[in-house]
Amino acid sequence: MSEPDEHFFVVDGRRWRRTDPALPEDVAAALRSHLGRGRNAVKQAKRTGDDDALEAARHRNGLAKHGLGERGPGWWTRPEADRIADARAALAELDGLEAV
Structure with a gap:
């Protein structure tokens, strides 16, 4: 395995x-907060066997991870303004999901 x-x-x-x-x-920080709450939601959904809640929690985690640049195209290959715009869009979508 390569070095970090x-x-x-x-x-x-x-x-x-x-x-x-x-x-x-x-x-x-807001994206990390959503990610932490999403991880807790995954655990809870697995514990209760709620497949719909599990799918929703994993979707939220994916949005947060993409927003943080931890998934999707490598952040180091993209313009900084695009990366920040994508992070803000992911956060807005996550905030909207929370309001539902």
């Missing part, structure tokens, strides 16, 4: 993509 660089870090031999460092801290 500025794009990745390794935990227990597994390589993970880093959060986009260009994101404004308030946006990144």
Whole structure:
């Protein structure tokens, strides 16, 4: 396995993509908050066997991870303005899901 660089870090031999460092801290913090709540929702849905809730929670996690730059196209290959706009769009969508 390759060594970590500025794009990745390794935990227990597994390589993970880093959060986009260009994101404004308030946006990144809000996305991390959604991700944490989504992870808790996944655990709860698995515990109760609620497939619809599990699907919704995984969708939220995916949105948060994409917004943070941890999934999707490598953030280091895209213009910074586009990455920040995508993060803000993901956050707006997540905030909208929470309002429902």
